[in-house]
Amino acid sequence: QITLKESGPTLVKPTQTLTLTCTFSGFSLSTSGVGVGWIRQPPGKALEWLALIYWDDDKRYSPSLKSRLTITKDTSKNQVVLTMTNMDPVDTATYYCAHTSFMITFKPFDYWGQGTLVTVSS
Amino acid sequence: SYVLTQPPSVSVAPGQTARITCGGNNIGSKSVHWYQQKPGQAPVLVVYDDSDRPSGIPERFSGSNSGNTATLTISRVEAGDEADYYCQVWDSSSDHHVVFGGGTKLTVL
Numbered sequence: 001q002i003t004l005k006e007s008g009p010t011l012v013k014p015t016q017t018l019t020l021t022c023t024f025s026g027f028s029l030s031t032s033g034v035g036v037g038w039i040r041q042p043p044g045k046a047l048e049w050l051a052l053i054y055w056d057d058d059k060r061y062s063p064s065l066k067s068r069l070t071i072t073k074d075t076s077k078n079q080v081v082l083t084m085t086n087m088d089p090v091d092t093a094t095y096y097c098a099h100t101s102f103m104i105t106f107k108p109f110d111y112w113g114q115g116t117l118v119t120v121s122s
Numbered sequence: 123s124y125v126l127t128q129p130p131s132v133s134v135a136p137g138q139t140a141r142i143t144c145g146g147n148n149i150g151s152k153s154v155h156w157y158q159q160k161p162g163q164a165p166v167l168v169v170y171d172d173s174d175r176p177s178g179i180p181e182r183f184s185g186s187n188s189g190n191t192a193t194l195t196i197s198r199v200e201a202g203d204e205a206d207y208y209c210q211v212w213d214s215s216s217d218h219h220v221v222f223g224g225g226t227k228l229t230v231l
Contacts, residue, residue, distance in 0.1 A: 014175050037220065039220075039222075046208065046222060046223070046224045046225045047157075047159075047165065047208050047210075047222045047225070048222065049183070049219070049220035049222060052220065060217065060218060060219060060220075062196035062219065062220075063123060063219065096164055096165075105153060105171075105212075106153075106212040106218060107166075107170070108167050108170045108171075108210065109155075109157075109167065109210075110158075110170070110176065112164040112165055112166070113164065114164055115164050
């Protein structure tokens with residue numbers, strides 16, 4: 001079965017760079033059509049999409065955060081890494097990674113990790 | 123950028139039908155996906171491509187999409203359906219970005 005799990009620091013200081021890792025199993029990012037995305041959710045607020053990477057290394061970013069985000073994949077380790085620069089307290093949120101795919105049309109996020117809470121504070 | 127508008131809250135008595143809307147410009151031309159999120163849990167996909175259900179999702183959950191409004195319908199609402207619900211589309215007008223609605227809190231009275 002497909003599982004995903006996020007890992008990274010729980011606390012970062014303002015202006016620092018956040019690096020999160022999504023480690024997954026049950027699928028391969030070298031398989032045509034497969035993708036992994038990152039979504040975050042500030043406490044008590046709505047879901048916000050951040051970034052997405054596909055099997056062919058096609059990368060998409062949220063227009064509002066594009067300048068601060070980088071998404072990469074390590075197919076051999078079954079991992080996707082998201083970096084976000086210049087962290088601010090407003091970036092405090094639970095960060096999720098999720099599986100998706102592209103088959104003629106873009107598919108939903110059908111499997112999600114449990115999420116990891118990142119707090120930005122000095 | 124494309125905007126999805128959801129009502130902040132919907133309330134319904136047990137056994138009744140809940141309808142949660144998701145508004146967007148010509149959303150009927152897009153595929154809409156719906157997620158259920160209970161407190162402290164990750165979102166769960168309940169409807170995809172407007173009206174399809176993933177395996178394991180009860181038939182009580184259904185969806186429709188036309189014009190400028192997509193709707194998630196939950197029939198015979200149960201206490202366990204109380205959750206936040208989010209709609210999501212792909213915005214093909216902006217290099218295929220993901221867009222989420224603001225979420226709707228479903229309260230079972």
